[in-house]
Amino acid sequence: MSSNGKHEYAFFLGCIAPNRYPGCEASAIETSRKVGIELLPLKGASCCPAPGAFGSIDLNVWYAMAARNVILAEEMGKDIALICNGCYKSIYEVNHILKHNDELRDGVNEVLAEIDMEFKGSIDVWHLAELYYDEKICGVKKIADSVTRPLTGVKVAVHYGCHLMKPMKERHFGDSENPMWIEELVDAIGAESVQYRNKMQCCGAGGGVRGFDLSHALDITNEKMINLQEVGADALTEVCPFCQLQYDRGQVEIKEKFGVEYGLPVLHYNEMLGLAQGMSPQELALDLHAVDCTPFLEKIL
């Protein structure tokens, strides 16, 4: 915590949030400020890099590229906060591995010496959603207290995504079969969280599969959509812009390829929180979403 009593973090943006769904970035900064968390720009950061693409080709280059991003925050003397599960896998996991594996750290530092950088292992990496849930930083009550426009009367389903909580033993979230903590954050903003079949199943996009075999990826997404439709969700929320892309643009692709239409709005938790704190759809750039959010917005505005 800084001298002014605020919790300050280096905000690692990744790619999809700033470059496809800027409302995620804008709302993360704005909503966090209202609960005492200041997100500072992490200058010169790059792609995390994409764990599916880079990790599959050569894990060593994945370690080195992710370490470079971590070092930028080490130089600021701030922990990293981020809003994407894919970024979490790269940045959290590489930071963790390099802190505990001397051989890999030395290998990475040998390469980074070429660009005058050194991984020290002096900071930690957090997903913004876990900071919201953490009583010591924010907590569910503070989230609830920040709400000026409760999302009353809407059913919201949660997609946790994979790389935030799995693999369980390399994380600190506990049970990955049926977690409920994000539902608590959804209920805190006045919406009704709903349960659906096979909640923890993957969105289908990861591991490079979205690019390698789009129909295969979309067929997984479609299975999720069927399960979401079954419980009458008004919207889906997640904490990963890549999952968001898969569900949001994926619904357009599912319509094209499979001829099925769902029209289920998909909003990042920060976009949901932004709405609940009174931000307008324009301030969240919801018009950039492929699936029209209007039916959902009409229920809450």
Next chain:
Amino acid sequence: MAKEKNYGNPELENKLRDRYFYNEDSKADFLKEVKRISRTIPEMCFQCGTCTGSCPSAPRSSYRIRLFMRRAVLGLEDEALTDPDLWLCTTCYSCTDRCPRDIAPTDVIMAMRNLAAKRDIIPRNFLQTVNLIYTTGHGVPNNDVNRAARVKLGLDADPPTTHSYPEYIDGIQKIIDHYDLKETADRVLEGVK
């Protein structure tokens, strides 16, 4: 069973070819390499199938993670690395969280992909991502529609990443070049060995 059929009919010989596993098919170093890169314990696999049962890709394809685990243990390198199913793992880690032998099958797949990549077996989309990061720092770079939207939100047109600070790209290129990844991407994408 005879390995050579000599039926004088290649199509029939292929259909009826010997599918037994012989010790000489096994490459012991393959398991060692997979183990080293994956940092997990594939040799502990007792083929229960919990991994395949947990896999979102299995019900809609011929991809079987349990089969790849067996290939690791038996040292069936060619079978593992040349099978296109290797690239259908979404890396969801459900198998890893449920494995009763505390193995990380997902990381076994990642290690096999790393070894396939050394043979230039890499899907094009993976390499296109490498190229985008090499030139812009981002796997998904900004565009004009998004820039306009960002400005409306009160954000800078470009985020404070390599997009606003291109002086950092040189360092990124040096890291990627250290591992010859750009060279690999160009070679494979151009289809030239």
